[in-house]
Structures are given as C-alpha cells and as structure tokens.
Amino acid sequence: MTELYSEHPVMFKNNPLGFILCLILIPAGGLGLLILLTWHLKNKASKLSVNGNEILFEKGLLSKERSEVNLSSVRTTKVKQSFFNRIFGVGTIEIYTAGDSPEIIASGMPDPNKIRELIKANQNAE
Template sequence: MSNVVYEAHPSVLRMRPFGVLLALVLMAGGILVAVLGAQLVPPAFAAQLDGKILQLVGIGVFALSTLQLLTWWVSARSDRLVITDDELIWTHGLLSKQYTEINMASVRTVRVSQSLFQRIMNAGDVTVFTAGDNPELFVRGLPDPGEVRELVKANPQAGS
C-alpha cells in the first residue's frame, strides 16, 4: 500500500464564503421571525398580518437555508482527493461513486486557479493534465491547492 501524502475534501466555506454567510444570516432571521413573529411588525400592519403566517414564513426561511447548507456540505463530503506516492485518486459521488486514478508517472501538468476570494480563503481549483490537451482531472474548491501542485511536482515519478 502506498503512503498517503495528502487527503482532502473540497471545503464548503472556502468555496462559497458569501453563500454560507448568507445562509447563516437567513437561518438566524428565520428563527427570529418564527419566535418573535408579530412583535417585529409595525402596529399599523399588525392587524392585517396573522402571527401564525409569520411563524410559518420564519420556519420556512430557516428550513430552506438549512437545506441549502446541508446540500452544499453533502456535495463537498462526497468528493475526495487522495495523493499517494504512486498516484492521484479522485472519488466523486454519494450513492453511486466515480473513481479516477492517475499514475504519477503520467502526470504532465498541474494547474492551480484561484480567484481573489479563493486566495483569501486558501482554496482553489486544481486541474491535472496527462497526455493530450484535455484535462484528466478537475477539482473545485480544494484547501491549500498549492500543496497539491508541490506534492505532484516533487514526486520523482511525475513528468515535467
């Protein structure tokens, strides 16, 4: 068995910092509306709005934002990149799995792309090229993508 030198899942917070922040704010707002309800509405509109409707709206906002965060988290946890001494192994999928194994000797180029926010969050997209012009592997939102590039580059089996 080869020695594992790197193992990571894409990071939800690093991939979607503003989306996670917005979902958390909506969750807190949903709880606030569900608990306080009619107390948040100005007195002029209080007679027209039913407190139960406001509670249902608050619960709905909380549930939808929680569902969105859970969806992002499960999606990120269902993907995994493992780098061993001999190969790169990308696993994708929750119920049905897709495995991509690339021998280190066949790796030609590793490209790391980072937006400004990804650089701030120390995340990035990693593209691995073997023979040909099309990438063999594309992984979004990995933590510390420079380390992936350096590990593959430092491997004596990897091509130049």
C-alpha cells in the same frame, strides 16, 4: 502506501458569501439549512488523495465515479484561484496527462499549491 494529501472540498473558504447567505436564510423557513445540508453532502462526496504513486479523485455518494492517475503520467498541473480563493487558501486544481482536457478537476480544495508541489516532488523522485 502512505497518503501525502487527502482532503474534501471546503465550504466556507470556497464560497464565504454563499455560506453567510445560507446562514441568514435559516430563520426564513429553513431554506438555508436545506441548502447547507445539500452543499455539505456534495462536498463530502468528493475527495482528492495523493500518495507516492498515484492521484485518486472520488465523487459521489450512492454511485461513485473514481479517477486514478499515475504520477509518472502527469504532464501539467494547473491551479486556479480567484482573489478571494487566494485569501482563504483554496482553489481549483486541474491535472492533465495527455491531450487538451484535464483528467481530474477538483474545485474548492484547501491548499491547492501543496497538491501541485507534492505532485512535482514525487515526479522528480522517480
């Protein structure tokens, strides 16, 4: 099965002020470097993938949490973007199947509207 979308959350575009602050803190005892390293590992530990049949969201480095949702069971896809998120093209995507709470919440994802469109297009294809 081919992957239509496969991305990790982004750092700079998701929080540019925090990123710049970390860069400023690097000469001040290396605290900024430690924060950037932790932030980078956290982002690389999360991944959202969409293929023709399902959505897969993985979190964790040493212990893994994996959520799989079949595209046919998706009822609602919600994209949340602040003003700065819209400028930088990132956002939070929430995927709902049944009930009031989302099955998948992926924050800081690049081009979240592309994910929503892929889900909608593959649902209509079925």
